[in-house]
Amino acid sequence: MAIEVLYFAWVRERVGLPRERIETGAATIRDLLAELALRSPGHAAALEDHAALRCAIDQKLTGLDAPLAGVREVAIFPPMTGG
Amino acid sequence: MAIEVLYFAWVRERVGLPRERIETGAATIRDLLAELALRSPGHAAALEDHAALRCAIDQKLTGLDAPLAGVREVAIFPPMTGG
Amino acid sequence: MAARVQSEPFDPALVTAGLGDGAGALVTFVGIVRDDGDLSALEIEHYPGMTEAALADYGQGAAARFGLTGWRVVHRYGRMAVGEQIMMVATAARHRRAAFDAADYLMDWLKSRAPFWKREIRRDGSAAWVAARDEDEASLARWQAGRPLGPP
Amino acid sequence: MAARVQSEPFDPALVTAGLGDGAGALVTFVGIVRDDGDLSALEIEHYPGMTEAALADYGQGAAARFGLTGWRVVHRYGRMAVGEQIMMVATAARHRRAAFDAADYLMDWLKSRAPFWKREIRRDGSAAWVAARDEDEASLARWQAGRPLGPP
Numbered sequence: 001m002a003i004e005v006l007y008f009a010w011v012r013e014r015v016g017l018p019r020e021r022i023e024t025g026a027a028t029i030r031d032l033l034a035e036l037a038l039r040s041p042g043h044a045a046a047l048e049d050h051a052a053l054r055c056a057i058d059q060k061l062t063g064l065d066a067p068l069a070g071v072r073e074v075a076i077f078p079p080m081t082g083g
Numbered sequence: 084m085a086i087e088v089l090y091f092a093w094v095r096e097r098v099g100l101p102r103e104r105i106e107t108g109a110a111t112i113r114d115l116l117a118e119l120a121l122r123s124p125g126h127a128a129a130l131e132d133h134a135a136l137r138c139a140i141d142q143k144l145t146g147l148d149a150p151l152a153g154v155r156e157v158a159i160f161p162p163m164t165g166g
Numbered sequence: 167m168a169a170r171v172q173s174e175p176f177d178p179a180l181v182t183a184g185l186g187d188g189a190g191a192l193v194t195f196v197g198i199v200r201d202d203g204d205l206s207a208l209e210i211e212h213y214p215g216m217t218e219a220a221l222a223d224y225g226q227g228a229a230a231r232f233g234l235t236g237w238r239v240v241h242r243y244g245r246m247a248v249g250e251q252i253m254m255v256a257t258a259a260r261h262r263r264a265a266f267d268a269a270d271y272l273m274d275w276l277k278s279r280a281p282f283w284k285r286e287i288r289r290d291g292s293a294a295w296v297a298a299r300d301e302d303e304a305s306l307a308r309w310q311a312g313r314p315l316g317p318p
Numbered sequence: 319m320a321a322r323v324q325s326e327p328f329d330p331a332l333v334t335a336g337l338g339d340g341a342g343a344l345v346t347f348v349g350i351v352r353d354d355g356d357l358s359a360l361e362i363e364h365y366p367g368m369t370e371a372a373l374a375d376y377g378q379g380a381a382a383r384f385g386l387t388g389w390r391v392v393h394r395y396g397r398m399a400v401g402e403q404i405m406m407v408a409t410a411a412r413h414r415r416a417a418f419d420a421a422d423y424l425m426d427w428l429k430s431r432a433p434f435w436k437r438e439i440r441r442d443g444s445a446a447w448v449a450a451r452d453e454d455e456a457s458l459a460r461w462q463a464g465r466p467l468g469p470p
Contacts, residue, residue, distance in 0.1 A: 006365070008363055009435035009437075009447055010447045012363075056365070056368060059365070059367055059368035059371055060368075061372075061431060075368070075433075077433070078447065078450070079430070079449075079450030080430055080431060080434055080435065081429070081434065081435055081436045081447075082362075082393065082405070082429055082430075082433075082434035082436075083425055083428040083432075083434075
């Protein structure tokens with residue numbers, strides 16, 4: 001399936017892209033992160049430490065083990081620092 | 084000694100005066116209340132229930148058993164309802 | 167002057183002017199005459215002289231306890247119609263916890279220990295003094311754990 | 319619209335306009351870029367689309383939980399110099415406890431669960447992403463006792 005993947009803050013900077021469209025068969029976000037990490041050294045540096053990452057599926061916060069079936073947009077980012 | 088006594092809110096209304104200057108030998112505010120209660124039925128109605136009263140000596144909140152020696156101004160009033 | 171007692175209305179923007187300078191967090195509380203169905207107005211009596219001193223005292227106490235970078239208190243007296251602003255507390259601090267706690271603490275002091283008395287005027291013209299509420303005393307007592315605070 | 323995300327500055331008086339109607343208590347929190355010695359500016363990145371939805375969601379959650387009569391959230395993104403206002407929360411309720419708690423609760427959600435990321439720009443031109451703080455997570459966790467709240 002095709003998924004739009006968005007990156008924010010230092011994840012975006014390390015990956016070197018704000019977003020990319022990918023084809024994947026990954027079952028969960030955790031699986032997707034492992035796939036994405038193989039794309040470039042920047043991806044690997046951004047995505048290797050899962051504990052430092054947060055994510056959203058179709059613009060809703062979720063955990064890394066959330067299933068990806070039917071998903072259009074996944075965002076990967078550091079812990080939020082609003083307020 | 085001469086003391087200025089001030090009344091506020093329903094204490095003022097029941098006493099019928101906002102303030103009065105009195106001569107007293109009362110040792111504490113509690114003693115003073117007993118003396119004042121003899122002045123009129125309005126004073127009695129205002130001052131009989133000590134648990135419903137709060138007071139200040141020289142514009143500082145204090146308890147009813149505070150000593151009166153050297154005091155210039157005593158205020159008697161219901162529990163405060165600011166804010 | 168960080169504490170003011172006045173009969174006139176106040177503008178919150180003027181009360182907080184400059185208060186955020188050097189701060190990271192600014193909290194304000196505004197009390198409003200609440201429409202409870204048949205209330206027409208509030209009349210607030212106070213103790214001139216003592217009121218100003220008490221507000222300054224409680225504000226300085228909050229500033230010391232919570233490490234505020236600034237604070238303001240304005241409290242009105244006299245008659246206020248439903249919907250009018252009664253009073254305002256503003257607290258500024260480097261971090262939000264201190265600003266929130268100081269505003270909350272100051273409100274508890276003002277509710278139960280500042281010399282103001284409210285009278286409710288109903289639409290039918292009847293009037294009654296507002297009774298102090300046990301829950302306001304309980305709210306104030308939250309801050310006293312561990313050390314005595316202010317007057318008895 | 320009770321939640322706004324914008325790059326421009328905001329005027330707290332306009333944000334709270336009309337919010338006190340029917341309420342007895344109005345609490346506001348304003349976050350300001352704090353002068354910590356060598357900070358020049360903050361840059362805030364956000365997740366367009368999700369941000370607006372998240373702020374509306376958290377505001378509606380607070381309104382339901384605390385019985386608010388009204389609420390507003392404004393959060394800026396982009397570059398802000400020291401002293402500028404970053405964001406604001408305003409909560410209105412019949413009683414002060416609900417207004418204070420709702421503002422405090424909303425701030426905890428915004429700090430840790432709204433999709434904003436801050437970068438500090440120092441006077442020497444260096445820049446660094448602000449790390450999330452454990453104490454912000456702990457502050458948010460205070461509200462979760464008793465029942466689960468929102469997303470994991």
